[in-house]
Amino acid sequence: MISLAIIDTHNPLMLESLAALLSGKDEIAITGQFTSITDFIKTSRTLTINVLIINVYKAHIEEIELIKKISSETPCINVLVISMEMQESVIYESIKAGAKGYLTKQDSGSEILMAIYSIRGGYDYYNKSISNIILNNYIREMDGDEPGKTSFPGNLSKREIEIIRFWGEGLTNKEMADKLFISTRTVESHKNHIMQKLNFKTSIDLLKFAIRNNLINV
Amino acid sequence: MISLAIIDTHNPLMLESLAALLSGKDEIAITGQFTSITDFIKTSRTLTINVLIINVYKAHIEEIELIKKISSETPCINVLVISMEMQESVIYESIKAGAKGYLTKQDSGSEILMAIYSIRGGYDYYNKSISNIILNNYIREMDGDEPGKTSFPGNLSKREIEIIRFWGEGLTNKEMADKLFISTRTVESHKNHIMQKLNFKTSIDLLKFAIRNNLINV
DNA sequence: CAAATGCTTCCGTGAAACACGGAATTTTGA
């Protein structure tokens, strides 16, 4: 029996549907469905998870970070990435981060099953359209510096991304401070640091940035 | 028994998953899954379809045309639109085209079921978050004149739209005031009026609104 | 015509947020 968890931070319906698709299959038990990464982190310790499916969209920093975290802290969890938007950087980064499998939304349910079984068995599984060897080589080469420059601008910290998210939801400094148990001045500091790191002049720039990177939903 | 068909031209996995989610339910039989509209048109005559779910993405002209076609030629087919990208225009256009229901990817499986049952029973079903003032205003306004017109919810004045535009470009009140030869207090007033008219609480809401309505570019 | 309504303009006031700088403590990574 394979214990399977799924994360989709952007499309609840997709999450539920995918769970329905897979829960009907032999040898598969859905042990968790998560609409946010923090949710997952909070709950995952209490769960048995063999394979974790992460649906990755355009905004992928947090998902990539999660994959890194998982592959270092709990390597018994095998990560299968399903990318919802065609973006090369997602492939490189997720595999570099330690994902064991990579599929796209183009792939069928049976392909997902094959991927799950392969990954559970300790094998990697990549979408047919991706040439394994070339890709792996490429990624190994990229270990160090890269021409594509696909990493996140400014190297924002977790806290800072958190702040952007809340701020993008319309929370005031006070509300954020209460929620994070810090003072409003600290919230201001974080904002200042963000603006400095990203070299933005106005908060509008920041908001647009956040939207482009799907840190917040329009 | 409800005969259900699903169209998703962008995401085969979503199509399959959604079918899996719904086919497990009482009273529902999936009679067709389509990855293209021409596919659907070719095959649909030979099928019994009570409810047709159409997953609509950003490019939606073809889907909208299909809805029009269906509601005029085969009104016995009730169309339920599930929009995958949040875009106000999709709402207006699909409802105008004759869709009986409207949901978003945010909605749960149970909400879809309710929508399906409602629609089968001859009732319309719209997502809760959609039945707001903006929608009603907009559709009422659209009754009569054509799309493409720059009429906006809440009856914003020219000046107010001007303010939104500048503000969305990152201009400060002072800069706007200089550019428009008015005082900064007047700029503030305009902003206040805008927020009141649109019933927004935070400027984030306003910015998101502006982006949705193509007042500013991300 | 007179009244009503909406647009544009402006102001007062107190609260909140921003810009800029400094600084202490904790975490992290090489």
Place this chain on the structure above:
DNA sequence: TCAAAATTCCGTGTTTCACGGAAGCATTTG
């Protein structure tokens, strides 16, 4: 271990926001 980064907080002055009021015009409408 030790430097760098992250996180926390504050001072000070400027700007914006929230809420309210109001005056001058243009228009529409009874």
